[in-house]
Amino acid sequence: MRASLITAILASTTAAATPLGVQGTGKTLKRDSATGFEWDPEDFKVAAVRYPPYNWAYPDTENTTWANYDLNRTITKAVDLIKEAAAEGVKFVAFPEVYFPGYAHVLSSFGLGNNQLPTDYAQYASQSMEYDSPEWKTLMQAFADTKIYGVVGWSERANDSLYIAQTLVGPLQNGTAGAVHRHRKLRPSGAERNLWSDGDVSSIRTQKLPFGSVSMLSCFENEYADTRFIASSQPANLHVASFPYGRVVSDWNWRLPPYSTFKTVAAAYGIASGGAAVILPAIGASTIFNERAITMNETLTNNLPSMQAMPYITSSYNTTNWTTPEFSLSSQYSWGSAMSILRGIAAVVPAVEGPYFGHVVSTVEQLSSGFVQTPSTECVATEEYDCVEVWPREGGFMA
Ligand SMILES: *[C@@H]1O[C@H](CO)[C@@H](O)[C@H](O)[C@H]1NC(C)=O
Ligand SMILES: *[C@@H]1O[C@H](CO)[C@@H](O)[C@H](O)[C@H]1NC(C)=O
Ligand SMILES: *[C@@H]1O[C@H](CO)[C@@H](O)[C@H](O)[C@H]1NC(C)=O
Ligand SMILES: *[C@@H]1O[C@H](CO)[C@@H](O)[C@H](O)[C@H]1NC(C)=O
Ligand SMILES: *[C@@H]1O[C@H](CO)[C@@H](O)[C@H](O)[C@H]1NC(C)=O
Ligand SMILES: *[C@@H]1O[C@H](CO)[C@@H](O)[C@H](O)[C@H]1NC(C)=O
């Protein structure tokens, strides 16, 4: 029953693909008649962007200076990168988490007390993008001009709230480009909740594209059991695990886990989901894995000259065998497995719904007028700014 539901979801977005012999190249390209998308199934080139957004505070670790984010300038550079990648044959480009206008990384999981103020958050909100805005259309025009697909990570401003948005985009039937599927991170992690509101678990949906099916999750959604289970239960050929930036350090001494943690999470996702190829875009360090979670291409540095010299990494997949993955009733992501989890759950887990399952929304008005208090940050009010209670405090859920 589940399997047929998923098959139906996938089938609903299937577009007809016709083989197209291209003379002189020695390759047989395919062409999707609905969108005009053309690709070589034996040489499907993908890219993971690592170049930093405009004015992104650097170096990434201990620098807590607030630098004004600039959505337009980040888009201008991204448009160049998309065109450059497409010119060298890239057909799918993946951007890091909230790349537009940049991960607001002055947030600290260990309390406020950095340099950020509600006025800085207001600046961030002003540079967060609205769906279908002129800025969004400028970015989409690059996908229309190049006729390639991609996953865009962005801070979305909607209904006076911010969301961690991850959107699958590409050429549309009418010659434009736009969203094929929109996801918002279910639950921002730790101090991300100073800024961003809760998304929705029902936006985790694998999409069928002409070259294969694509799934995506944002940062630790790739690890947390609920989001991971829901995504992997809709098997895909290609999975985008977007992370904010790769810290190439050996320990977890500040702010974010080391890059090695992200890499392990992304590789494990590919294996546990039944063999999706995984792209892990992050500012600085990025990795592209094959269908067996073996590294195909990788950069392990946050060095700025390196990012300038190589703004994205690329790899090529042989997608000939990328048919829609079969759903297996006996797999780790099956209904039976979900039931098994419930049967096996230990008595230490009280059978009550905690605040985790609430839907928490803060407004730009709140986050720019005071300190939004999250379960994982201590809030110290100042003479100028109060603490704003938005998130439930019981139980100190989810650091
Ligand atoms: C911290 O980042 C800001 C903004 O990008 C930059 O101007 C400053 O030079 C950086 N500080 C250090 C110590 O690198
Ligand atoms: C981007 O540029 C356009 C055109 O100059 C301007 O109208 C818009 O306000 C800018 N967007 C942001 C977020 O500053
Ligand atoms: C928009 O936000 C307001 C204030 O948080 C809320 O009451 C309203 O339900 C929201 N509307 C939608 C469509 O989400
Ligand atoms: C193209 O199609 C999309 C999706 O149906 C639609 O949102 C958009 O308005 C259309 N654009 C034009 C110029 O027709
Ligand atoms: C990694 O990507 C870079 C940038 O596209 C490319 O020059 C290099 O050849 C790739 N390395 C491998 C091993 O594919
Ligand atoms: C791609 O895979 C197909 C199916 O296994 C195979 O026939 C073909 O030779 C492969 N192409 C390349 C370039 O490796």
Ligand SMILES: *[C@@H]1O[C@H](CO)[C@@H](O)[C@H](O)[C@H]1NC(C)=O
């Ligand atoms: C494609 O599938 C065929 C048949 O299962 C297999 O022999 C071949 O090795 C596969 N090719 C690739 C590139 O995985």
